[in-house]
Amino acid sequence: MNNLEDLRGKTAIVTGAGQGMGRAVTAALAARGASIVVNDIDASAAQRTTSELAAGGAEAIAIAGSVAVQDDVQRLVNQSLERFESIDILVNNAGVLRPTPVPSISEAEWDLVVDVNLKGTFLCSQAVLPSMRQRGWGRIVNFSSTAGKNVSTVGGAHYTAAKAGILGFTRHLAKEVAADGITVNAVCPGLIDTEMVRATIDDERVRAYEASFPIPRLGRPDEVAELVAFLVSDRAAYITGASLDINGGDLMI
Numbered sequence: 328m329n330n331l332e333d334l335r336g337k338t339a340i341v342t343g344a345g346q347g348m349g350r351a352v353t354a355a356l357a358a359r360g361a362s363i364v365v366n367d368i369d370a371s372a373a374q375r376t377t378s379e380l381a382a383g384g385a386e387a388i389a390i391a392g393s394v395a396v397q398d399d400v401q402r403l404v405n406q407s408l409e410r411f412e413s414i415d416i417l418v419n420n421a422g423v424l425r426p427t428p429v430p431s432i433s434e435a436e437w438d439l440v441v442d443v444n445l446k447g448t449f450l451c452s453q454a455v456l457p458s459m460r461q462r463g464w465g466r467i468v469n470f471s472s473t474a475g476k477n478v479s480t481v482g483g484a485h486y487t488a489a490k491a492g493i494l495g496f497t498r499h500l501a502k503e504v505a506a507d508g509i510t511v512n513a514v515c516p517g518l519i520d521t522e523m524v525r526a527t528i529d530d531e532r533v534r535a536y537e538a539s540f541p542i543p544r545l546g547r548p549d550e551v552a553e554l555v556a557f558l559v560s561d562r563a564a565y566i567t568g569a570s571l572d573i574n575g576g577d578l579m580i
């Protein structure tokens with residue numbers, strides 16, 4: 328680790344970090360010295376990740392709650408600031424996916440998918456801005472997807488719409504807060520080997536997708552976490568409003 332990657336003295340909130348890529352992101356940021364706030368709607372999953380981080384010597388707390396509920400988000404930020412001095416990094420990772428075709432999407436399912444992915448990204452970003460502005464330094468990384476640029480591989484149109492919305496929100500917020508020393512970027516993972524994917528498609532479909540990718544395998548959560556760790560570091564100080572692909576060559580636009 329060089330100085331530009333050193334996150335000691337910084338605090339990161341990672342949403343949806345009870346499993347999958349969020350969990351991998353907490354490990355990558357903790358390895359660089361950041362204190363971690365582990366959020367998840369599943370309290371026991373958040374606690375599990377927090378215990379793993381603490382066992383590795385990191386400073387970490389679990390704060391359960393939904394990113395789609397403003398009161399939960401405000402509590403997440405307030406409790407983070409009671410424990411740590413500032414919030415320097417926000418990783419908007421929480422997301423839900425449903426593979427439903429348009430004719431069968433209920434209003435409730437549309438709202439769930441759009442609220443967790445898109446509104447959650449807005450609510451959490453809005454809530455951390457005062458702390459970041461106070462320090463004149465901040466990093467926000469939003470989880471879009473190849474779905475945001477093309478069409479979801481395994482999810483429905485609500486998921487594609489929400490992930491495309493995240494790209495627009497990322498660009499707009501990046502422009503608003505650039506002068507405050509805050510960068511806002513999106514990552515666009517392809518098919519990554521997490522519970523979300525394994526719960527949605529069977530092994531046979533996984534193998535078929537793998538064979539279709541230029542790098543013929545699923546991505547790993549730790550590979551995406553490395554990209555996030557780069558974006559929150561000082562090495563990425565001049566990158567903002569960007570969306571970075573990490574998809575084994577599946578989509579090149």
Ligand SMILES: NC(=O)c1ccc[n+]([C@@H]2O[C@H](COP(=O)([O-])OP(=O)(O)OC[C@H]3O[C@@H](n4cnc5c(N)ncnc54)[C@H](O)[C@@H]3O)[C@@H](O)[C@H]2O)c1
Pocket residue numbers: 342343344345346347348349366367368369372392393394395419420421422423424443447470471472473515516517518519520521522523524
């Ligand atoms: N796995 C992929 O192939 C893939 C590809 C592109 C983008 N993504 C995106 O990456 C992010 C992480 O995906 P993953 O594959 O690790 O998913 P995952 O389902 O394995 O983990 C998501 C976590 O988010 C939590 N969560 C769900 N709703 C929440 C809410 N309202 N508030 C707080 N936490 C909530 C879940 O409990 C879970 O722990 C998501 O935004 C997803 O859409 C995933």
